Structures are given as structure tokens and as C-alpha cells.
Amino acid sequence: MSNPGEADLTPIESARQLAEWFEKGSKPQAEWRIGTEHEKFGFRRDTLATPPYAPDGIRALLEGLAAKGWTPILDNGNPIGLRRGGASVSLEPAGQLELSGDAVADLHATRVELGAHLREVHEVAGPMGIGFAPLGFHPLATREAMPWMPKGRYAIMRAYMPKVGRLGLDMMTRTCTVQVNLDYGSEADMVEKMRVSLALQPVATALFANSPFTEGRPNGFRSYRAEVWNDTDPGRTGIPAVAFEDGFGFERFAQYVLDVPMYFVMREGKWLNAAGASFRAFMDGRLDVLPGQRATMGDFADHVTTVFTDVRLKRYLEMRGADAGDPAMLVALPAFWVGLLYDGAARKAAAALVRGWTVQEIRALRAAVPREALHAAIRGRSVREVARDAVAIARDGLKARGLGEEVYLAPLDEIVASGLTRADRWLARYHGAWRGDARRVFEEAEV
Template identity: 55%
Template sequence: MSAPPTTNADARPVESRDELVAFLESGSKPKSDWRIGTEHEKFGYRIGDFSPMPYDNTPGETGATVKAMLEGMQRFGWEPAYEGDNVIALLGNEKTRGGSITLEPGGQFELSGAPLETLHQTCDEVHTHLAQVAEIAGEIDAGFIGLGFAPRRTLEDTPVMPKGRYKIMRAYMSKVGTRGLDMMFRTATVQVNLDFGSEADMIEKYRIALALQPLATAIFANSPFKEGKPNGLLSNRAHVWLDTDRDRTGMLPFAFEDGFGFEQYTDYALDVPMYFVYRGGDYVDVSGQSFRDFMEGRLKGLEGERPTLDDWESHLTTIFPEARLKRFIEMRGADGGPWRRLCALPAFWVGLLYDDAAQKAAWDLIKDWTAEEREALHQAVPAQALNTPFRDGTLLDIARDALAIAQDGLKARARTDSIGADERGFLAAIEATLAEGRTPAEELLENYNGKWAGNLDRLFEDYSY
């Protein structure tokens, strides 16, 4: 999640809904300005017992901490951001080439990457970040692993990060679903943020993104364990999202209706219940109230006050559909994973959506899918992944078609590195998955039931960064 927003006491209140619509529309860019932003989360743990790292040690306690990681990373040029006396994020600059490092509620360590032009740059960024993380972690006896769901920790033994927004969210989650706390404290993902050229381009991209998110979930399924044993699922992370908060999650069938665009998404977001408003360095709990209430000066606790565009931008980050619209589109459907899969996810989506012919082919692939079919995939893939039945075959058949489109799209982009290789090489992890017809989660289960003999210590030993 994002670092604390900036505050400006003189910021002009939003006067009308049209300004909120225009904010989204301002994301439209010429193709020459389209960029790739990759975000990925990972679980930190203490070497020895694989326990989660707390934010800081209590008096007399020793061991690796999240705070020590944040302090150590500053040697690479990252600048600390504070909430009270606590460092809770690191902000990028010219030295780091942008980006930020933030904390999820349970201490998941997230890189929000800079907007970059090519996948070569994106994968260099991933490699550099993980090398920096490994250097600091090695000094404090910590490790990091990429999975979609924490394989051992319980909610009770998961530390809580000292961020005000998480206290508000934690209290609200139990009112709106059964798995919200799992989402906050025990899941991790990899996402990619992509641009659009116009409202019409956004509409087509957004529909493709929503329809194919279950496919991304299936390809990248990587969370088959919970509290030390198999959980009966291949993506427990995706399963958790099915009952987190239905007011702000899901497949958004209205996005496929005639007339969808920036206005319709704005109207949807206006009615999604809020969590908080950031004022004077503090998070004000307004949970359950709508941004529409805020526009009318009717928020309890902030009576008479009206929002700024900063408030709108912050609110948009608290809406969690499978694909999220801001001034770009976020692809949210994949489990966290190892280095090569962190590079493969943006390659998949860039290949589908950043070449005109590939985007048309992706649209042709999904344009006749019904709302019922899209929702059925969304519900089934956490357990069945690529084996999910679809029409006359399975999702594996669709995955192979989509991969071919992405390969063609990356070939057409023709963005090469210093030795002349284009971006298709970053799809290699997906190619291997689809050639075998076996998800990462199934590979983990095979190891668990085979050479690991049920010992999850081996998971950390074999798959950590």
C-alpha cells in the first residue's frame, strides 16, 4: 500500500463530480508516454525459526526486525518517511531511480517500482531491489520469500505494523467479510500498472484486464499452504479475496455494460465505503461512510469539510476490484512469487495490452464471455487454477492462446536490450508453467509430498530469495 499522503491545509476543495471524473481521465497519455510500473510484496522472517519479523523488538528482545530492514535499506539512497516516530516507508529519488518501499499490515515488504519504459528496465529494477534486500537481510539474520499466502504464521502470531490506516481497516474488516484480516496480514501479490491512451482505450483495456485476471491468478497460483499444511487450494490468496469486502472487490460486471467509462467508474467509487481521511498527520476514521457523503460535507467526524483531489486519489487506493482504475490500470490477480515470475507478470500484460494488434486479439479472445462465465472463473480458480473447466476445454487452453498473443505483442514492440534480445524472454516462466500444465502451487505440493516429506522448513530453504 501507499506511503502516507502529503497534506496541504490550503488545498482547494473539490467542487463537483466532474472534477473527479476529470482526475481519472487525466491519466490518458500518448503511446510514447506509456510506462510499466511493477509492485511486489514478500514475506520476511527470522532465520532459524522462520517466524515473522516484528516491526521492532521489545526491551530485552533480539532478532531481525522490519525497522532494521528499513534503516538498512537507506544506505542505497532510500529516504525515510515517518508516521510519528516510526519509519514506515522509504521514498525513492534520482539515486534509486524513483519508486518507494512500503509495508503491508503484517510486515509484508513491498517495492512499488518506478514507471519504466521497457521490461528490461523493470527486471533490472526487480533484480537490484532483491539484491539490496538480500544484503540487508543477511546482516540481520533475516530472509524473504515470495508466496501468495504466508505458509506458517497464524493471525495471532503475525505482527501488526504501526500505521494508523491499518488500525482503522482492521476494525472495519470483521464487519464486512470473513477473510479481511487474512487479506491484510497474510497475503502477498505481484501487480503491474499500465497506461491507456484515451477513454475508449481504457474501456477496452479494462475489460480485457478484468476478464483475464482469473487467468493470471491461475498461471501464478502460488499459495497452497496455510498454518503449516496444505490448505486444499492452489491460490489461497485469491480465495481470501472472495470474502474480504464485497463492496470494494470482485469482477465489476458493470464495466462490461454499454456506457461504461470514467463517469461510471467514478459513480461506483463514490459509493464504495471509505476507510479514513488523512488530516494533520493523522488518519480520521470515517469507515462505512461514502465519498458522496464527503462531497456533500456530511461525514461524521468531519462535518462540513469537503474533500480535495488528494482525498479522492487516496480513496481510490482503498478500492480492491480484480483490476483497479486510477490514472492507470492495476492488474491485481497474481500471487507473489520468485524473481522470474515477478518479471513474467508485467511481460504477460504488456504483451497483451501495449501493442495494437495484440490488444485486438486479446479483446477478440474475451469479448463474447458472459458475466456468468467471468464470475464462474473468478470463483473456481483458487482451487482449480489451470484445470478450471471453461466451455469445451479448460483454462489451460485459454492460457496458451493468451501467451501466444503476449509473445506476438512483445515481438512487435521490439524493445531490445544491449545484446539485441527483445522482451519475450521474460515470458519464459509462463511458458514453462503452461508447457507442463502445472502451476507453481502444484510444484510446491509435489515437493511437500515428496522430497520435503511434509517439512515446510524446506520451503524456506529452497524458495527464499
Template identity: 55%
Template sequence: MSIPQSGGGPVERAQDLASWMEGGAKPREAWRIGTEHEKFAFLEEGLDPVPYEGRASVRALLEGLAARGWTEVRESGALIGLERGRANVSLEPGGQLELSGAPLRHVGETAAELDAHLAEARAVAAPLGIGFMALGAAPHWRHEDMPQMPKGRYRLMTEYMGRVGTHGLQMMYRTCTVQANLDFADEADMVLKLRVALALQPVATALFASSPLFEGRPNGHRSWRSRIWRDLDAARTGMLPWAFEEGMGFERYVDWALDVPMYFVHREGRYIDARGQSFRDFLAGRLPALPGEIPTFGDWADHLTTLFPEARVKRFVEVRGADAGDRAHLLALPAFWAGLLYHRPSLEAAWDLVRPWSAETREGLRVAASERALAGEAGGVRLRDLARAALALAEAGLAARAAEGIPDERPYLAPLHRSVETGRVQADDLLDAWEAGGVPAVVEAARL
């Protein structure tokens, strides 16, 4: 989750928030790809979660990385993240280590960034007896096993999640994702990209499914992580059916976000409890947590990080439906979405593919992808056929980028082609590992 935002001056009206988001628009030649991935750290002896404090700890990992040229980020004296250039390393609530990569021109640069990060992380972790695994959900840990990171927003969220859904704490402490952040040219381009991204998130969920085990046994889903998101907090999650209605744009997104209950306001290094309060009231100077005060654009940027739909808008579009996985899949995710969203003919063809669907079909595919991955279907749509069509469009988009001088990104789609050809995804391999050798075999299969 994000490092707190700051500055930007006071916000006077809702239209200013829409203008701020629209200010992220860029000409096509300036479009970049940002990739974020999370991974579990575990103790090699015992395969337990890594605590925050101690010799073999999350703090020791961060300190080791800081010694290699990263700048420390602290909260109330505790080391909670790192920054270097436009990339950062942050902590998820259960100690998951997240790399939020810099905005890069092509997936080849993403691969170099990922490999450099993993090499550094392994070099620091190995002497501490720590390993990393990347999959959608921790295969055997229970909630009571999980450490808590010293971040104020997580303390507030932990209590709130228990009030508004049934799976929020599972999401916070025991899941990992990979996502891509992509630019838009203008409002119309944002709307088209958001709609396609939302409608095709079930394809990403299916292709990247890697969480078939939970608390030491199969859970009946290929992506338990996706299942978790369906019962987390209905006010801030889901497929945003209103985004497909006439009149969709930045102002419509702002109108929704203003009424999503807040978590906090960040002031002078501390988190002020604003759980359940309204950003709309904040805008009017009526926020109970800060009476008489109006928000800054930094407050708005923070609030946007607490909205969790399957695809979301900030000053770019984030695609969020995939489980974390091995190196090949961490790189396939940005390649897949760049091919679909950064080539106008592929984007328009993808919209033609999904435009006839009802909200019920989109939601049905979301459920089917979680349960059966590529074997799922809903509304007469088979996910394996849909994935094949979407992958062909992504391939065409990347071919067009290569023709314009971008280093060829099509090889990064290879694991997705294999899945479409065979019907198997990472979850199937993890289930095979569990059958062969139980949890230790699963951890080894998911080692990053």
C-alpha cells in the first residue's frame, strides 16, 4: 500500500479534484508502465512469517537494502519503507515486501528493474535465513501467526475491516498481488481504458491465479485472493458497474469516491482516525476528525489509495485483479496490459469484445475466474476462449509497439500462451506440489 502523499494546496470544490486527476493525462509518447508486486518473506527454518523486529526480521531486510543505496522512510521513528529515484519499497500489513517500480518505457526495463531488486533482496535475506515466495495467498499461515507492521494506517484499517466485511483481514495480512499502472491521453481515453480493464480483469484473475491453498489445505478456488475481495468492503471494491453508464468521466469517478468512507487523514507524520467519515464533508469543512479544516490534494491522493475496485483511477489507471506469481508472470502482467491498452486498435477491439456484456455477466466472470480460472464461464462466455482472444489483441498491440521501435515485449507473454494452450495456470502447479509434498513443496514451488 502507498506511502503517504503530501502537499498540493487546499481543495475548494469537487471539480478541482476531477481536474487534478485529469492533470495526469499525457501525450502518447510520454506513456509509461509502472509495475508493482508483493511477495511474502518467510523464515527458511520452519517456514514461518518474518517478524518486524529481531535479527532475522523485516526491519533487518529494510536496513540491509538501505545500506545498498535506498533512502529510509520512517514513521514515528520506525523504518517502514525505502525510496530510490521514482521507485519505492513498502510494507504490507503482514510484512509482505512490495516493490513499486518506477514508470518505465517498456517491459524490458521492468525486467531489469525487477531482477536488480530481487538480486539485492536475496543478497540481504540469505544471511538472515529469510526466503521469498510469490503467490496470491499464504498457503499455510493463520491470522494469529502474522506479525503487524508499525504503520498507523494499518492499525486503523485492521479494526475497520472487521466491521465492514468478512475477509478484509485475510486480504491485508495474507495475500499478494502484481499490478500495472498505465497512462491515459485524455478523459475519453481514460474511460475506454478503465472499462476494458474492468471488464477483462476476470481474464487476468484466471491467467494469473496462484492461490489455491489457504491455512494448509486446498480452498476450492484457483484464486482465493480474488474470492477474498468479493467479501471485503462493498463500498470500495468491485467491478464499478456505473463506470459503463452514459456520462462516465472524471467527475463521475470523483462523485463515487467522495462518498466512499474514509480511513484517515495524515498530518505531520501521524494518522488521524477518520474511519467511516466522508470526504464530501471534508470538502465542506465538516469532517468530524478535523472540524473546520478543508483537504489538500495530498489528502485526496491518500484517499484514492484506500479505494479498491478491480481497476481504479488516480492520475493513471491501475489494473489490480492478478495474483502475484513467479518472475515470468510478474513480467507477463505489464506486457499483457500494455499490449491491450497502449495500442488503439487493440483497445478498441477489446472494447468491441466486452461491450455487449451486462453487469451480471461481468460479475459472473469475476466469480468464475476465482473458482475455476480458465475453465470458468458465465453469461455464455468461456474464460479460456476470452483469454485467447484478449491475448491475441495484446500480442498485436505489442507487435505494433515493436514496429515503432520499442524493444519487442511479446516474449513476456509466453507463460500466458502456455496457459491458454493447456488450460493450466500456476494454481494447478501449486496443487500438484501440495499433493506431492505438502506445504514445504508449495513454498519451494512459489520461491521467488
């Protein structure tokens, strides 16, 4: 992990300066790229236990991958990630392995990148007896059974999470997601994309629902990962109303970020605990852990990473609503959003699809979808009906790009046609061929 808090020491003088930081992310359409991130649970093939950091666990895996041309990222001397070109491999708190892909021009490159990553992981993890399964929530392990990785920022978050929500530690240790990062061309373009993608994020959550088990039994949800986020930290999660207010733009989002409580500050390579503190106070030199020191632009860049809204604005937009899934689903997620947002006509059609939806209605849908998935409804229409329209619009958007990328929507076509999510299919297996043994999900979900 880089240390952005120490990389840009420019003092913060005003909120407008923060707005300009977001604005610098704007790019002409010819330079728009696709960045895909996905997480997956490691497991011992013989016991299904989650590998620890060490011995014979995640650290050894990272060291094996480093021998394939990756540069280690260290935290207090411990390898906690890898970097190669514009891509990185990182660890979530319980050792979930994440690929943060390079910014690529098309979905074919996304597929190739994913395949290469999984091959490398197999080559290193296979002889160690470790497999990986991308599922939205860990289907077997208790929270207490999950290991913790030696990352300084996670220790701070681990202590703070129980103060603001019941399920924050589950979010950290027992969830996996897939997300896509997309560019914007201007402030107006960002606003339109942000509003459309926030409104449709519950639809994506339903389509990608893949977490129906907790501790070996059905949990009553199709995306328990999404439900966990509902009780993690209301001060930094969910659907931010500010995005739908008149006058929303870079500066309004910057103001929103300033009101999100802090977690930490990086100084001299160390994470300092500032959990619950005000970033506005830090800007005024009133942060208890750094008395008299004023926040820098690097500190703000760090702080932005602690905003966990369903769509997050950095210098690009992150779509954060989906459970991790099999390789076809991992590529279908960027296909869905690129199709909806990167073609002007498709984006207008998507905006028309959600026109009139209020923040309250979108939040109500967000609350219903973890349990009901495609059966949830908004304005008299089921999510399945809305998803059918959204996938059709995405297909038109991808066809307009002329690259043959629409083939990657095939898994979503099947889900919409059948009305069965990946979670529904796991449940059918559990009640049928598996004879109530949820452990079988690992052998079928392994990538």
C-alpha cells in the first residue's frame, strides 16, 4: 500500500481545493478506462479452514506471487500486498485476496487480466493446498474463527467498528465483493453517472446476490453481504441523499466527505488512530493525535478511502453494490456498468428508467434487496423487471462501442430469464444434491 498521506503534503486551505481534487479526475471520453477489483476467500482444501497470515498461509502466498514479477508492499516490515504496473494484489482484513486491476480500455482486456491472475494464484496456492472461492459472505466460518492480517489501519478499524454498528467486523472479515471503477468527463457527467448508478445499485445487488449461507446454514438472505453493510456504519455507507440534491457536484461531495468521521492518519509510515475525529477539525489544526498540524491533500486522499457509500467518488466512480462471484460474473459486473454509463444514449435511457425515483424509495429498495433480491419492488415493478430493462440498455450501450463486449452480459441474461440468482441456485443445491451440507459450496465455487 502506498502512503498517500505522506505523498502530497500540500496544505488544505478550503473546501474548493478539495472539489478541484475530484475535478482533476475528469477525462475526455477517449481516455475513459475500466478498472475491476474483486475479492475471494482462501480455504485449506483438506479442512476448509481459512489460512492465517503465517505460517504456511497468506504471507507465503504473497511471497510466491512476488517471485512472478510483483513488487511487495510492506506494512511494518510485513508483506501485505503486491504491485505490478498499474495493478495490485492486496489483503482484506481476514486475508481475502483482492486483485485491483489495471485501468484497461475494454472488457476483453478485463477478462484476460482476470484469467492471468487466477492462473498465477493457482500456480502458487495449489501446491500449498489452498483454494480460493469468490462468495459474497463466508458460508461456514464464525467471525471469531477468521484471522486478522497485520495491517495497521485494520487494527484501528477493528477497535472502532463495534462502536458504530453491529456488523462492521463481519464486513471486514467475512465479506467479498466485486466492483468496477469508471471515469467521468466533467462535473455534469459525474453527477449524471452518480445518480443513475446509485439508483440502480440495488438492482446490481440483486443480480449478483451470492451469499445465502452463514455458519453452514441458510441465513434467510440472498445477499447477506449487502445486509451486513446495512448495519456497519451509517455515517459512511449506503445511498447518500446529497447526490440527489439540487446543486450537487464536486464541492457538495467534498463537504459530505468532510462530515464522515475519520479513522486514521498516516505519518512517518505509521497509522495513527484518529477514529471518530472530525476531518474539519484536522483542517483547523485541532486533531488530538497531531496537535497543531493541519491536514494535507494526501490526508484527504486517505480519508476519501474511508467513505463506503454504494457508489463512491474518488477521481473516478466506484460501483460497490455486488457480491463476488464466479469468473463469468466477475466480468459481467463491469460489462453491466460500462454498458449503462459509457455510451451517451444508453446513459440517457438508464436515467429515464429511474426517473422520478426518490431517495426514500431507493433506500427502501436497498433495504429490501438483500433478502428479496429480484422479488423486491419499486413503484409497482419487480427488480427482475427493472433488471431486464437495465441489462437490455447495457447491451445496447456495449453494442454501440462496437467491440463485441456484449457477450459478457450472458450470465445476467440467464438470471433475468430464469428469475434465479446465484444464491437461489446454491440454496437449491443445499436442499437437494448437497443434502444440507453447505461445505459443498467450496468445491463448486472454487476459481
